[in-house]
Amino acid sequence: MSTNPIRTSTGLRMLAASIILITASPAFAQFQKAEDAIKYRQSAFSVMGTHFGRIGAVVKGEVPYNKDDVAKNAAIIATLSTLPWQAFGAGTEGGKAQPAIWTEAAKFKAGSEKMQTAITELNQAAQSGNLDNIKKAFSAAGQTCKACHDDFRKK
């Protein structure tokens, strides 16, 4: 008895579909539940915001410039700036996230990359210790934060 070619083909298609599902679903596979992803990205943004605010206080002249402090804050921000994006996978709607994050995914991704580039530049300025460059890079980075908040974060 030969195997029914139609059944085999169907079986193969189902297997292929399963593989696609398995490889496609890890959008938030790093997180057990959507709530975990939401908590993670909010936490990463929160810590990042604290350290960004500390450089902001120096830029605004509220706190005297100290090279080491600004360099440390910028390095922390640089590490954190890479983290939240992995936690916006399919099925993780909620929190302050606007639906546009998923309906305009390419725009959101471009914004996140722009921000990471700006933060890398802020970190370079901070490590080199030139306050004028820090101010410029801080302002540019702040604008990338705001752009995404305007479009993708609930008010």
Add this chain to the structure above:
Amino acid sequence: MSTNPIRTSTGLRMLAASIILITASPAFAQFQKAEDAIKYRQSAFSVMGTHFGRIGAVVKGEVPYNKDDVAKNAAIIATLSTLPWQAFGAGTEGGKAQPAIWTEAAKFKAGSEKMQTAITELNQAAQSGNLDNIKKAFSAAGQTCKACHDDFRKK
């Protein structure tokens, strides 16, 4: 008319007391409010826990070992492990923090330093890429987490 020396002395003592208060209070001066400090430390611990858990999954054999992934996770943990402690200043009681954090401050500080040392060792093992060393360092680091949670975190 000469200035009353007793009044002057009292004034100086009050001034001295004010200076001590000003210099002593920045325990959480980096944070505007106690709630900000609590949110900050909880967020830092939360992100750290996520990445620690990812190495844990490799150590337990649930996820195949990938040197780059473990190294990245360990570097993130190393950065984050230095952060929460600044947010346990006087007046920041609350959240999951046990009062013992402030009544047994030296023990808490020693615990936090032990943890940071263990995380540095985990990061070294992760960067060098020796899975056996990673497993040992992960276990040692996990014990420093647990020790503080047992003594200082609300159940």
